[in-house]
Amino acid sequence: xxxxxxxxxxxxxxxxxxxxxxxxxxxxxxxxxxxxxxxxxxxxxxxxxxxxxxxxxxxxxxxxxxxxxxxxxxxxxxxxxxxxxxxxxxxxxxxxxxxxxxxxxxxxxxxxxxxxxxxxxxxxxxxxxxxxxxxxxxxxxxxxxxxxxxxxxxxxxxxxxxxxxxxxxxxxxxxxxxxxxxxxxxxxxxxxxxxxxxxxxxxxxxxxxxxxxxxxxxxxxxxxxxxxxxxxxxxxxxxxxxxxxxxxxxxxxxxxxxxxxxxxxxxxxxxxxxxxxxxxxxxxxxxxxxxxxxx
Amino acid sequence: xxxxxxxxxxxxxxxxxxxxxxxxxxxxxxxxxxxxxxxxxxxxxxxxxxxxxxxxxxxxxxxxxxxxxxxxxxxxxxxxxxxxxxxxxxxxxxxxxxxxxxxxxxxxxxxxxxxxxxxxxxxxxxxxxxxxxxxxxxxxxxxxxxxxxxxxxxxxxxxxxxxxxxxxxxxxxxxxxxxxxxxxxxxxxxxxxxxxxxxxxxxxxxxxxxxxxxxxxxxxxxxxxxxxxxxxxxxxxxxxxxxxxxxxxxxxxxxxxxxxxxxxxxxxxxxxxxxxxxxxxxxxxxxxxxxxxxxxxxxxxxxxxxxxxxxxxxxxxxxxxx
Numbered sequence: 001x002x003x004x005x006x007x008x009x010x011x012x013x014x015x016x017x018x019x020x021x022x023x024x025x026x027x028x029x030x031x032x033x034x035x036x037x038x039x040x041x042x043x044x045x046x047x048x049x050x051x052x053x054x055x056x057x058x059x060x061x062x063x064x065x066x067x068x069x070x071x072x073x074x075x076x077x078x079x080x081x082x083x084x085x086x087x088x089x090x091x092x093x094x095x096x097x098x099x100x101x102x103x104x105x106x107x108x109x110x111x112x113x114x115x116x117x118x119x120x121x122x123x124x125x126x127x128x129x130x131x132x133x134x135x136x137x138x139x140x141x142x143x144x145x146x147x148x149x150x151x152x153x154x155x156x157x158x159x160x161x162x163x164x165x166x167x168x169x170x171x172x173x174x175x176x177x178x179x180x181x182x183x184x185x186x187x188x189x190x191x192x193x194x195x196x197x198x199x200x201x202x203x204x205x206x207x208x209x210x211x212x213x214x215x216x217x218x219x220x221x222x223x224x225x226x227x228x229x230x231x232x233x234x235x236x237x238x239x240x241x242x243x244x245x246x247x248x249x250x251x252x253x254x255x256x257x258x259x260x261x262x263x264x265x266x267x268x269x270x271x272x273x274x275x276x277x278x279x280x281x282x283x284x285x286x287x288x289x290x291x292x293x294x295x
Numbered sequence: 296x297x298x299x300x301x302x303x304x305x306x307x308x309x310x311x312x313x314x315x316x317x318x319x320x321x322x323x324x325x326x327x328x329x330x331x332x333x334x335x336x337x338x339x340x341x342x343x344x345x346x347x348x349x350x351x352x353x354x355x356x357x358x359x360x361x362x363x364x365x366x367x368x369x370x371x372x373x374x375x376x377x378x379x380x381x382x383x384x385x386x387x388x389x390x391x392x393x394x395x396x397x398x399x400x401x402x403x404x405x406x407x408x409x410x411x412x413x414x415x416x417x418x419x420x421x422x423x424x425x426x427x428x429x430x431x432x433x434x435x436x437x438x439x440x441x442x443x444x445x446x447x448x449x450x451x452x453x454x455x456x457x458x459x460x461x462x463x464x465x466x467x468x469x470x471x472x473x474x475x476x477x478x479x480x481x482x483x484x485x486x487x488x489x490x491x492x493x494x495x496x497x498x499x500x501x502x503x504x505x506x507x508x509x510x511x512x513x514x515x516x517x518x519x520x521x522x523x524x525x526x527x528x529x530x531x532x533x534x535x536x537x538x539x540x541x542x543x544x545x546x547x548x549x550x551x552x553x554x555x556x557x558x559x560x561x562x563x564x565x566x567x568x569x570x571x572x573x574x575x576x577x578x579x580x581x582x583x584x585x586x587x588x589x590x591x592x593x594x595x596x597x598x599x600x601x602x603x604x605x606x607x608x609x610x611x612x613x614x615x616x617x
Contacts, residue, residue: 228544
């Protein structure tokens with residue numbers, strides 16, 4: 001054990017790890033927001049609620065079918081993604097021609113509904129969800145203790161983030177997607193079913209949020225309000241990074257998580273607000289955001 | 296060249312002023328009768344929230360800026376008003392002024408940051424800044440944390456009028472509300488207000504006409520924040536309470552909902568919306584958390600089915616301005 005700037009190394013690296021974990025969730029959620037915004041021109045305010053739904057889906061899958069963490073990691077995002085597709089078909093598709101603000105208001109209303117229903121059935125107290133058997137325990141790295149599950153969360157979300165980046169930036173499907181973002185009419189003229197692509201994009205973005213929710217379930221408790229405050233922080237992350245770039249969203253998410261973790265070590269009182277303060281500074285220095293194109 | 300006078304163009308403007316006058320008279324009459332018909336405390340609360348919603352509507356309805364963080368100005372004004380009345384022994388008029396000034400300063404800082412980005416980002420920035428100030432309120436000593444500031448003394452207005460008397464308090468709140476309402480009306484119909492509407496319709500064009508739109512937007516933002524502050528500061532004196540509820544994000548959502556239900560960009564919409572939403576919360580209090588679900592459903596229904604809101608739909612049917 002040694003000290004860095006008068007802080008024991010275990011505390012420092014411990015907070016750094018928590019920062020990375022939070023950063024993974026920021027990255028996954030802001031990535032989903034950016035993908036959805038790119039195609040639908042809607043800021044998905046219910047993203048936090050859908051993250052919460054992912055966690056609850058994992059919990060319910062365990063309760064009613066006995067399937068554990070690993071199946072839930074696949075099934076829950078699919079189920080929540082399907083609800084996302086229904087939301088898009090029933091509600092969002094009517095808003096594309098209107099001002100952006102209506103999309104924000106509608107999804108805000110949906111977030112209230114999801115959260116309210118969850119509170120009615122599960123109460124406000126959190127429900128426990130245990131770490132899967134295969135990821136219990138941890139590694140002693142000498143300078144810190146690394147719980148296996150937390151290491152898995154960071155690695156898995158990095159993998160999913162870069163997988164998404166690869167699909168969007170490097171494959172034919174991604175090329176269609178980017179083209180449809182730029183000019184949907186022209187892409188339709190080439191015979192590509194753009195409305196279906198929009199629906200699936202929303203479903204995919206929502207599934208990403210649910211995936212993050214399942215991964216968060218063993219770390220935080222499963223509770224109805226777990227998404228509401230998180231989504232506001234993610235909005236600040238999105239303002240800082242700008243939504244123009246997928247890679248930008250990932251880097252900003254992880255970076256801000258780490259900064260937040262470090263703040264917890266050196267100046268704990270500010271750990272709740274540091275991301276908002278950074279947002280204010282970025283707005284002063286680079287109004288378009290770190291990776292944003294000028295609007 | 297012959298001046299072309301469109302005979303139709305004149306009519307609505309006459310109707311407009313008349314329908315608005317009638318609306319105003321009806322509203323004042325209703326508020327004058329209300330304390331004898333229903334709970335005065337409830338009506339006072341409605342008036343505070345109505346002023347809050349009107350202030351919010353000044354931004355969304357007339358400049359096209361959606362602030363998702365108006366709880367900041369309402370809540371912090373409420374805190375400072377309550378604190379100055381309780382801890383420093385300020386008389387109510389100074390307590391309300393202290394709260395209002397706080398909101399104005401917050402509005403100036405938050406507004407100058409938020410107007411640096413447009414559209415959807417503006418909403419996210421205002422929300423994030425409000426959340427930051429919520430955490431400050433949560434951690435600061437003087438706000439009393441989870442307890443809030445309770446048992447705020449109402450005191451004597453100008454050292455003369457005892458506000459512990461419900462009717463006196465009611466009249467004071469009514470006067471504050473009417474003055475605030477008329478002030479907003481005046482702003483909207485001033486040359487300044489016309490420029491705001493031009494910015495809402497087409498900002499690029501307003502810039503090309505030589506208007507420094509950022510400056511106009513900032514002034515509108517500060518005005519809106521200040522009036523939200525008047526509402527919050529008055530509310531703290533009326534309910535003798537300032538709490539975290541006033542600064543948290545659901546409050547920001549609630550004022551959006553009130554304005555949306557009543558009608559964005561209508562003069563009377565926010566007032567009606569505030570009444571409807573508060574009445575609903577009051578009546579539905581026994582069913583607990585379902586209120587959240589119903590509020591969400593109202594949001595969805597308003598956005599999908601009647602974007603004009605209650606007053607907007609009526610005005611549209613009767614072809615008048617309200």
